[in-house]
Amino acid sequence: MNMLKALLVGTLLAAPGVALADRITVTGEGQVAAVPDMATLTLGVTTQAATATEAMQANATQLQAVMDRLKDAGIAEADIQTTGLQLNPNWTQAENQARRIDGYTADNMLTVRVRQIDGLGAVLDTVVADGANTLNGLAFDVADPKPLIDEARKQAVADAMDRARKLADAAGVPLGDIESITEGGGAQGPVPMFRMEASAATPIAGGEVSRSSQVTITFDIPDAT
Numbered sequence: 001m002n003m004l005k006a007l008l009v010g011t012l013l014a015a016p017g018v019a020l021a022d023r024i025t026v027t028g029e030g031q032v033a034a035v036p037d038m039a040t041l042t043l044g045v046t047t048q049a050a051t052a053t054e055a056m057q058a059n060a061t062q063l064q065a066v067m068d069r070l071k072d073a074g075i076a077e078a079d080i081q082t083t084g085l086q087l088n089p090n091w092t093q094a095e096n097q098a099r100r101i102d103g104y105t106a107d108n109m110l111t112v113r114v115r116q117i118d119g120l121g122a123v124l125d126t127v128v129a130d131g132a133n134t135l136n137g138l139a140f141d142v143a144d145p146k147p148l149i150d151e152a153r154k155q156a157v158a159d160a161m162d163r164a165r166k167l168a169d170a171a172g173v174p175l176g177d178i179e180s181i182t183e184g185g186g187a188q189g190p191v192p193m194f195r196m197e198a199s200a201a202t203p204i205a206g207g208e209v210s211r212s213s214q215v216t217i218t219f220d221i222p223d224a225t
Helices: 003-014 052-072 117-129 146-171
Strands: 023-034 038-049 080-092 100-114 134-141 178-188 209-220
Touching: 023 146, 038 052, 038 080, 038 117, 052 080, 052 100, 052 117, 100 117, 100 134, 146 178, 146 209
Parallel strands: none
Antiparallel strands: 023 209, 038 100, 038 134, 080 100, 178 209
């Protein structure tokens, strides 16, 4: 190993993101954004009644109206799924008295995929009018994320290659073969803000969703002698 290469190795061992003698390890990043084309919302019906049976019956009636309205709005049956069902007693306790049950609360939650998000606000308004009184979440995404993921990977690899070349050029040594590539990364998206209005469709801000990738590449430093 010549003196220049020895100095490079010593510098690389002390630098963040770079490790191992005779090697350069760099991490590249890529991110691609797109306008979402689908939304997933969690909504449901909460009802209270004096008896458990009455609470469940009232809940079933309201929830069926909500599901019928969703189907009328063009939501496919495969995109409507029951994801939570609970029946709980309502406990009360007066001073110096034992706890007692004062009615029951029934909760039934649906997870709904909306594939035509231009009409999402109107869908929310109609199901609320038909009895949905619980909204637990709204998330946007793309139906086919693979093209975004593939492009993010390409950008991450290009970023890592560029970083490695600049490090090698700055040190005056050649950049060798790739010894290993590992990938990480994930998805990022907005948390939309919205409000209810009785006289108009609920305004929805879809923003953008993105896919990101991190790629760590280790290069060999060939002997320059």
